[in-house]
Amino acid sequence: MKQQVGDTYNYPEDRGRMCPSSFYVLYPWIMVMQSGGSFTDEGDGSDFMTSGCPDYRHQVVYRISRGEMDEEPES
Numbered sequence: 001m002k003q004q005v006g007d008t009y010n011y012p013e014d015r016g017r018m019c020p021s022s023f024y025v026l027y028p029w030i031m032v033m034q035s036g037g038s039f040t041d042e043g044d045g046s047d048f049m050t051s052g053c054p055d056y057r058h059q060v061v062y063r064i065s066r067g068e069m070d071e072e073p074e075s
Contacts, residue, residue, distance in 0.1 A: 003060055019060075022053045026062060033066045 003019070011030050015023055029049060032039065039049045048065035 019053065019055070021055055022060065022062065025054055026051055026064060029064050033064060 009015070009018055011034070018026075029039075029051060033047075048063055050061055050063050053060040053062070
């Protein structure tokens with residue numbers, strides 16, 4: 001995979017652009033974000049977390065964040 005620093009991915013549109021091993025690790029965290037969950041014990045609604053790629057030879061650290069999606073303009 002030709003991942004570069006600063007690459008961004010949108011779920012679900014870009015899941016085919018990511019390394020399958022990374023997506024496997026990130027998917028549960030994506031579901032937490034998508035369902036409105038939080039990553040802290042306080043349940044403060046934190047909107048990001050970081051996770052590493054399982055491939056020790058090609059370490060990539062992902063920051064998963066929740067943001068507003070731009071709506072498609074109506075035709």
